[in-house]
Structures are given as C-alpha cells and as structure tokens.
Amino acid sequence: METLPLGASTWTYLQACGLEAALRRLHGLGYSRFDVLTIPPHLWPYDIDPAQRRGLRTFLASEGLSFDSLNLPSTDQNLCSATPQMREYSVQQFLDIIDLCEEIGVPMIVVVPGRRANFVPPPLEAAHGWLKAGLETLLPHAERAGVRLILENHHMSSMPTVKQMVTFLNAFGSDHLGIAYDVANAEFVGEDQPQAIRTAGRWLRQVHLSDATRSKWDHAPIGRSAVDFAAVAQALREINFSGTSIVELISETPDADMAAALRELHRYGWH
Numbered sequence: 245m246e247t248l249p250l251g252a253s254t255w256t257y258l259q260a261c262g263l264e265a266a267l268r269r270l271h272g273l274g275y276s277r278f279d280v281l282t283i284p285p286h287l288w289p290y291d292i293d294p295a296q297r298r299g300l301r302t303f304l305a306s307e308g309l310s311f312d313s314l315n316l317p318s319t320d321q322n323l324c325s326a327t328p329q330m331r332e333y334s335v336q337q338f339l340d341i342i343d344l345c346e347e348i349g350v351p352m353i354v355v356v357p358g359r360r361a362n363f364v365p366p367p368l369e370a371a372h373g374w375l376k377a378g379l380e381t382l383l384p385h386a387e388r389a390g391v392r393l394i395l396e397n398h399h400m401s402s403m404p405t406v407k408q409m410v411t412f413l414n415a416f417g418s419d420h421l422g423i424a425y426d427v428a429n430a431e432f433v434g435e436d437q438p439q440a441i442r443t444a445g446r447w448l449r450q451v452h453l454s455d456a457t458r459s460k461w462d463h464a465p466i467g468r469s470a471v472d473f474a475a476v477a478q479a480l481r482e483i484n485f486s487g488t489s490i491v492e493l494i495s496e497t498p499d500a501d502m503a504a505a506l507r508e509l510h511r512y513g514w515h
Contacts, residue, residue, distance in 0.1 A: 246481050250514040251277035251312050252502060253452070253492035254286055255463070260498065263287055267309060273503045279313045279354065279450070279490045282341055287314065289337075289344045297347045304348075312488045313352040313394065313424070313450060314341055323378040324358020324371040324402045335378050338393075339385055346389035352449060353386075354424045357395045357409070358402045371402035372412060379416070387420050394424040394449045399433050399461065406430075406440035413447050422449035426492070427471050428456035428463050437471065438479035451480065451489040453509065463494040465501040466508045477512040489514055 252275040257266035263286040267278065280287050292300070304310060321334035341353055358375050360366065379393065386393055395409050403409045409423055423444050427437050429452075441448065454463035457470045466473065480489070491509070495501040 248514045249488045251488045251490045253279040253490050254281050256493050256495050256498040274506050277310050277312050279315050282314045282316045289340045301348050311350040313354050315354040318356035322359045324374045326366050335381050338382050342385050342389050342391050345391045352392045352394050354396050355393050356398050356401050359400050392420050394422040396424040397429050404433050406444050423447045424450040426452040428454040431456040431471050432461045438475045441479040449487050452492040454492050466505040474512050
C-alpha cells in the first residue's frame with residue numbers, strides 16, 4: 245500500500261497552550277509536519293519580531309519539524325466582504341503572513357475564500373469578483389516569496405464545493421493557487437469526497453482530516469461519524485496525491501484523540 249504523508253493542525257491546542265508547547269506535544273505523539281494557526285496565542289505575525297522568526301526556524305530545524313502551511317482563520321477577516329475596508333484589511337493580513345512564510349520557510353497558506361452573510365448575501369458573482377481582486381493583489385507577492393495560496397472548502401464561504409473552486413481556479417490559471425480539501429466540511433454540505441478529490445486533481449495541495457455528519461458541522465475525532473476514510477485514501481492514491489493530509493480535530497482530550505487518529509489512519513495507509 246502506497247504511503248500517504250500525514251501531519252497535524254494546531255487547532256485543537258489553540259486555547260490549551262502556546263505554539264511551541266503544542267508542537268512538542270504533537271511531536272511526542274508522532275507528528276512532525278504541521279498546519280499552524282496564525283492567530284494568538286499561536287503564531288500571530290504582529291507578535292513575532294525578526295529575531296523570534298529566525299529562532300522559530302532554528303527550533304524547527306533542530307527538532308526535525310516543518311510547517312506545511314500557515315492557516316489564518318476566517319473569523320476576523322473576509323476577502324469577500326461587501327465592505328471595501330474589510331477586504332483591504334484582509335488582503336493586508338495575508339500579505340504580512342506571506343512575509344512570515346518566507347522568513348520561516350513555509351510553502352503554503354490556507355485561505356478560506358471569503359464568507360457570505362447568512363441573510364441576504366451578496367450575489368456569488370460579486371463575491372467571486374472581490375475574491376479574484378484580492379488574489380490578484382496577493383499573488384505577485386506570494387510568487388516572489390515562493391508561497392502558494394490554497395483555497396479551503398467551507399460551507400460559509402463563497403465556494404463550499406470543489407466543483408466551484410476548480411471552475412474558479414481553471415479560469416484564474418495560476419500555479420501559485422491550489423486547494424486544501426477538508427473532508428468534514430465536505431461531508432456537512434453533502435459532497436461526495438472521493439469524487440471531489442478526483443475533480444480537484446492537479447489543484448489539490450493539502451487534505452484536512454476529521455469527522456462529521458451531514459446534519460452536524462463538526463471536526464470530530466477520526467472514526468466517530470460518517471466520513472469514509474478508506475474511500476478518501478483510495479481516491480488520493482488514484483490521483484497520485486503527494487501532499488500532506490492534516491489531522492484537524494477539535495477535541496476536549498486532544499492528546500488522546502490525536503494519538504488515536506494516527507492509529508486509525510495508519511490502517512488506511514497514512515503515515
């Protein structure tokens with residue numbers, strides 16, 4: 245069975261401990277590659293000066309760790325906001341995180357493609373236009389820094405399905421863009437995950453693994469709900485996926501559940 249690379253998100257440790265402690269705990273469980281939250285108290289770019297950035301890079305090298313991506317939560321920014329000031333603020337945050345990636349040595353940033361209001365949302369055409377304009381500002385900076393922006397499927401975003409993201413990416417046509425596919429988010433919106441992975445094809449750069457159902461949005465421990473991880477693994481092998489799959493749980497017992505995720509996912513070929 246072909247091995248699928250596996251890493252971990254720091255999400256579930258966000259309010260439990262600082263970044264270095266979270267990395268040490270996850271490393272002790274068997275993880276060495278990470279998707280890192282760029283929000284306090286983990287890795288906020290405005291709280292880490294150049295010397296600290298060099299120190300973090302040295303720490304990662306000395307411990308045999310690496311960051312697959314940085315992840316800016318969409319709770320406090322919105323590339324598809326109807327207000328130009330929020331769009332400008334959001335673009336600036338991503339510009340600053342691109343700089344952080346370059347200094348630490350991180351190849352990708354996870355980007356939720358904007359949030360649409362629950363009531364009376366702007367038309368999709370407008371939301372996608374705002375997103376396109378934001379990415380057109382970000383991409384030259386990302387290309388210079390050698391950083392790729394990967395769009396994540398999310399039910400509150402302007403692109404909750406892979407089909408929508410692939411249509412957008414094909415039209416955009418930049419190799420510095422890609423997809424971070426979250427199987428739990430996909431389950432919640434009723435998307436066939438193996439088929440979506442095949443549709444994503446060459447755009448797929450990262451996969452987020454947790455469990456959910458079609459009636460409850462969740463990032464539950466692996467094997468607790470409805471996601472078919474064997475089928476997901478098979479689809480990844482079919483497209484010769486070589487990127488990292490990130491375990492991204494929200495748990496009150498993170499050490500136990502992140503360790504159990506490793507054991508469960510090993511059965512399907514993730515290591």
